Every structure is written in C-alpha cells, then in structure tokens.
Amino acid sequence: MIPANISQLCDLMASGRLRIDVVLLQVTGPDAAGNYNAGLGIECLREAIEGARLVIAQLNPALPWTDGDTLIEPGLIDILVPAEHKLVEVPVRTIGRSSGRLRNVSRVGAGSRDDRARIGQILRR
Secondary structure, three states: OOOOOHHHHHHHHHHOOOOOOEEEEEEEOOOOOOOEEOOOOOOOHHHHHHHOOEEEEEEOOOOOOOOOOOEEOHHHOOEEEEOOOOOOOOOOOOOOHHHHHHHHHHHHHOOOHHHHOOHHHHHHO
C-alpha cells in the first residue's frame, strides 16, 4: 500500500520518495540507432527506470513498436532477456444486460432534471 493518489506516483518516483529496486519490463527492437521500445504500457516507466537499482527487460519481437515517449536507451537496461511470447489478448465483452442499463442511464442523463432522479431505479433493475 502506498498512501498516495495514483496521479502522484510519477512525481514520488522522480523525487526519490518512492524508491524502486527492480523494474521488469518488456521491450521490442532494437531500431537502427540501437534503442528499444516499451510498447503500450509506459505509465511512470521513465521515472521508475531512472530510480531503479536494476532494470531487467524481456526482449519480445511480438511487442508492437509504438510512437511517443516509449524509447528505451540500451544503456538503461542492466539485463536483457530474449524471450518471444504471444501477447496476452483480453477478449471483447459482448453486450449484455449491464450495457443495456448503461444505455438507459445515458438516455435519462441526457433528459430533464426530473429524469435524473430515476437513474437509481434503472440501476436496481
């Protein structure tokens, strides 16, 4: 447990108040310049890498190369482990009863002020 809001984590890591021992990440690459790419999930990754004592990267060519602040310089990686794996895919949920409830709530919310009082009744159905 970290007694902080999730929006504060990057600043806490950057300031050194939240110390990171080991960063485990997955990368793809390298590109022509020798840089790796962290793909999709990069929230606070730069701050975590800069403050970590050890950075271990799994090199997976199946990871998509993405644009943005996703480049990882090779000098930041302490251990590079080649391991090709399929990416985990989360199945798409089919529209069910709860989705119908959300549609009803959105219709009511777009209506008059009196209609908004019925939202609780719709959710209890």
